[in-house]
Amino acid sequence: MQKEKRNIMFISGYIVVLMFAIIDTLFIGNVSANSSKTVNIAHSSWIGFYPLDLAEEKGFFKDYGVNVKIKDIESKADSKSALASGKIQGIATSVDTNVLSAASGLKIQNVLALDTSTGADGLVGIKSIKSFKDLKGKTVALDTTGGASYFWFNYMLQKNHMKLSQIKVDSMDSGAAGSAFVAKKVDAAMTWQPWLTKAETRKNGHIVMSSKSSPGIIVDTLGLSTDFIKNHPNEVKGIIKGWYKALSYIKSNPESAYKIMSSKAGIKPKELKKEMTTEIKLYDKNGNKKYFGTQKNKGQIYKISKIASNLWYTSKISKNKISADKVTNPTFVNQIK
Incomplete structure (x- = not known):
């Protein structure tokens, strides 16, 4: 009887140990799966965002332990809802958005400044529209869901x-706005490159x-979910480092870099290179440190964020104001040496 009991206890103990081993294996598997979980970042068809695609294509994010997937989402409303639902963790768009x-x-x-427009955003129109004031009574294609074009327009x-109310607005995203102007469906459009160049091919267009007339107003950043920032600080650093590595690659291997990015942009490498080197400025490590500054010595992003908050509120587009401190996180760009 004692022998039988010992056998039963032995078998029971073995089963318990085996169960713990299985649970431990499953747990480790889950940790590994979570550590390699895809971080989804959305952006629209703007030339300043293509270094993100380059970083994904070349594996620069993975070099720093982050599996990033870049998603093309043109609509600001769609990208906002995607972030709110957890389908994406970040949005590359303008500060004001x-x-x-x-x-x-x-x-x-x-958390990261990407670029500033120095001529790559603009208002295109028929020849009779010589200034912004000439838009009165005209039909203008404009993205009214937010974004750089709508911010600049307001x-x-x-x-x-x-x-x-003095203008006939046809609401659509900025890429579609440029397309609508080229197709002669509207009198004018607020759009960006490559649509500015394409718009000039329209007869009488x-x-x-361009944004040259408003320096420093249109700046693009990477915004991340606050929950993601809180729970994955190392991944945030990895994403930023991946961006910096992409910018370095553009300088050291321009032919390869622009070939990769042009396939995403849908234009020739030579044309994309011209636009990216003359109509925008990309923010590298030093540029980010200067633009963000610190909590004690705040950079330009705080000023633009305050202007945007006040403008959206006074224009009755937003019911609330928000402080620049709440929407700006300078921690990571300052931690990366």
């Missing part, structure tokens, strides 16, 4: 003492104004 999103309750913070409305 992420400010508007945060003011509406979306938990997002800007900025110019205030500057020219005009109201949106020209660039009315």
Whole structure:
């Protein structure tokens, strides 16, 4: 009897040990799966975002332990809902867009400056539209869901003492706006490259104004979910380092870099290189440290965020204001040496 009991106890103990071993194996498997979980980042068809695609293509994010997937989402509304639902963890867009999103309750913070427009955004129109004021009574294609074009458009409305109601607005994303102008469906459009160049091919079409006239107003950043930032700080650093490595690769291997990025942009490498080197400025490590500054010595991003928050509120696009401190996180760009 004692022998039988010992056998039963032995078998029971073995089963318990085996169960723990299985559980431990499953747990380790889950940890490994979680550590390699894909981080989804969305962006629209803007030339300043293509280094993100380059970093994904060349495996630069993976070099720093992050599995990043870049997704093309043109609509600001779609990217916001995707972040809110957890389908994506980040959005590459303009500072003002992420400010508007945060003011509406979306938990997002800007952690990395990507580029600033120095001529790659603009208003295209028929030749009779010679200035912004000439838009009165005209049909304008404009993304009214947010974004650099809408922010800049409202900025110019205030500057020219005009109201949106004085213009016939046809709402669509900025890429579609450029396409609509080329197709002669509207009198004017707020758009960006490569659509500015394409718009000039339209008979009787020209660039009315470009972002050269408003330096420092249009700046693009990477905004990440605050929950993702809190729970995955090392991955945030990896994403930023991947961006920096992409910029270094563009300098050291321009032919390869522009060939990869041009396939994403849908234009020739030579044309993309010209636009990216003359109409935008990309923010590298030093540029980010200067642009963000610190909590004690704040950089330009805090000023633009405040302007955006006030403009969205006074334009009645947002019901709330949000402080620049709440939507800006300078921690990571300052930690990376």
